Amino acid sequence: MSNVAIITGAGSGLGQSTAVRLAQEGISIAVVDVNEQGGNETVELVKKHNVDAIFIKADVSKKEDVKHYVDQTLEHFGKIDYFFNNAGISGSGKYFLDTSIEEIDKIVGINLMGALYGVHYVAKAMLENGGGSIVNTASSAGVIGQDSVVTYSATKHGIVGLTKSMVAEYAKDGLRVNAIAPGPTETPMVKEFYEANPKMKENATGGIPQKRLGTPEEVAELVTFLLTSKAEYINGEVIRIDGGFTNTK
Template identity: 75%
Template sequence: MSKVAVITGGGSGLGKVTAKQMAEKGINIVVVDIDQESGQETVELVKQAGVDAFFVKADVSKADEVKNYVDQAVEKYGTIDYFFNNAGISGSGKLFLETDVNEINKIVEINMLGALYGMHYVAEVMVKNGGGSIVNTSSSAGVIGQSTVVTYSATKHGIVGMTKSMVAEYAKDGLRVNAIAPGPTETPMVKKYFEDNPEMKESAEKGIPQRRLGTPEEVAELVTFLLTSDAPYINGDVIRIDGGFTSTK
């Protein structure tokens, strides 16, 4: 029987590319996104690989909508084997004291609460069914401090903490939880951030020893490896994938 993966933020960027790569391994995909059009595009892309997929629209900052995508996945497939807990936003790129409180709340609600809600409801299913694998999306800003992303960085450091603590509680129940910490990567979210803050792109590229941004495909390969049984003894880790960006920090 085919395995099942739930991917949040599946309509674009890392989520979309990961969905495609996992589909090529024969894994059925539940695509979750707030944007229905882009989410459906990912579903069609996945189906081209010969597996099943469907889309659930969800605002991950709302617990009931998170529970709904989990319930729909279980109703359709009976279980959830893999969870890419990936939905997130970056923010405006303003210095923290110039940032509106509403923006702070929105980033925390989507990046932090959305990730916690997702782990809560998905892990509940996994533990009940004997285990599963989760990859949470942190960031280079989740392992070092960076200017203009104070709130974003706070949420991404939080992702690291929740990853490690979930393993401390539930590894004995067959749960694996890891996090990825990508550096600047050519996703639509990052491209938009650099368009709004062009000086930051030049600064980022100069700060990466490999002198280029990462690609979504490179990150998706890591996610797929960590989620699947190719990595059965990697648990509670935070894997940096940033071209050396944080290596000396």
Template identity: 65%
Template sequence: MSKVAVITGGGSGLGRAAALKLAEQGVNISVIDISEAAGNETVKLVEEKGVKAIFVKADVSKAEDVKNYVDKTVEAFGTIDMFFNNAGISGPGTRFAENTIEQINQVVGINLLGALYGVKYVLEVMLKNGGGSIVNTSSTAGVVGQETVGTYSATKHGIVGITKTIAAEYAREGIQINAIAPGTTETPMVKSYRENHPEVFENVVAGIPQRRIGQPEEIAELVAFLLNGQAKYINGVVVPIDGGFTAQ
């Protein structure tokens, strides 16, 4: 019987790349995104790999939307074996005191509350069914401080905290949970940031030892490795994938 993965932010970027990689390994995919067009495009691409896929529209900052995508996935496939808890936004790209309360609430709502809701509702299914594997998307900004992404950084540090806590609480019940900490990667979110802050972006690339940004497919390889039974004894850790940025 094919395994089932839920992927939030699955309409583009890291989410889409991970969906395609897991589909190549025979995993059925539940694609979650705020954009119907992007999410349905990922479903089409996944189905071309020969597996089943569904799309569920969700604003992950709303607990009821998160519960709905979990319920819809279980209705369609019967279970959830893997969860790539990935949806997120970058925020305004200004120093923290210049952020509005609305901007702070939006980033926290999507990046942190959305991730917490996802872990809660997916975990309930996994515990009922004997276990499962979760990968949360943190960031290099969840490991070290970085300028102009204060709220984003706070949420990504929070992702690290919940990852370690869930591993400590539920590892003995068959739950494997890890976080990835990608560096700057060629995603729509990063493209938008580069267009709006070209001078800052040049400095970002110059600060990466490999002198390039990552590709979504490189991140997807790590996600699939952590989710699909190849890394069973890795639990509760944060894996940097950043071209050496946090090694400095």
């Protein structure tokens, strides 16, 4: 029986690229997203690689939806080997004191609470089956401070704490938990934004030692490495994938 991965935020960007990359390894995918159209598109892309895939509509900020996507995956596939805990939003980019409390709640609800709920339910199911491997999506803003993203940065630093502390409790039981910290990556959304604002792209790439944005495929390659047995002795790590950006700050 093939290995099974749950990916949240799999209807677009890093989640979709990783779904396709894992499918190339013969891994079956539970595609989780609030966006039905994107989720179904990912299922079609994954199935081209002759592996099984299902779409589960869920809002990760709602604990009952999170329990539902875990239950549905277990019902359909019988187990969970890998979890890419990735759904997230960036917010408006306003300075913190200009950001509404409602926006703060929303970002924390999706990025941090969604990730905590996900690990809570998924890790339980994994441990009942002897263990598993989780990759949480942090960000450059999860390892350094940056303006215009205070709430986002707080949630992504939270992801780093979640990653390291889970390992302290459950590595001995067969759980691996790592995080990725991507810099600006050319997902469709970011690409569209920069096409409309070429000056901002120039500013962003100017601060990156490699002078270009990352690609979703590069991130998918890293996630695949970390999730699978190729990284069996890597645990509690936060791997930066940012062309040198945060290391030169």
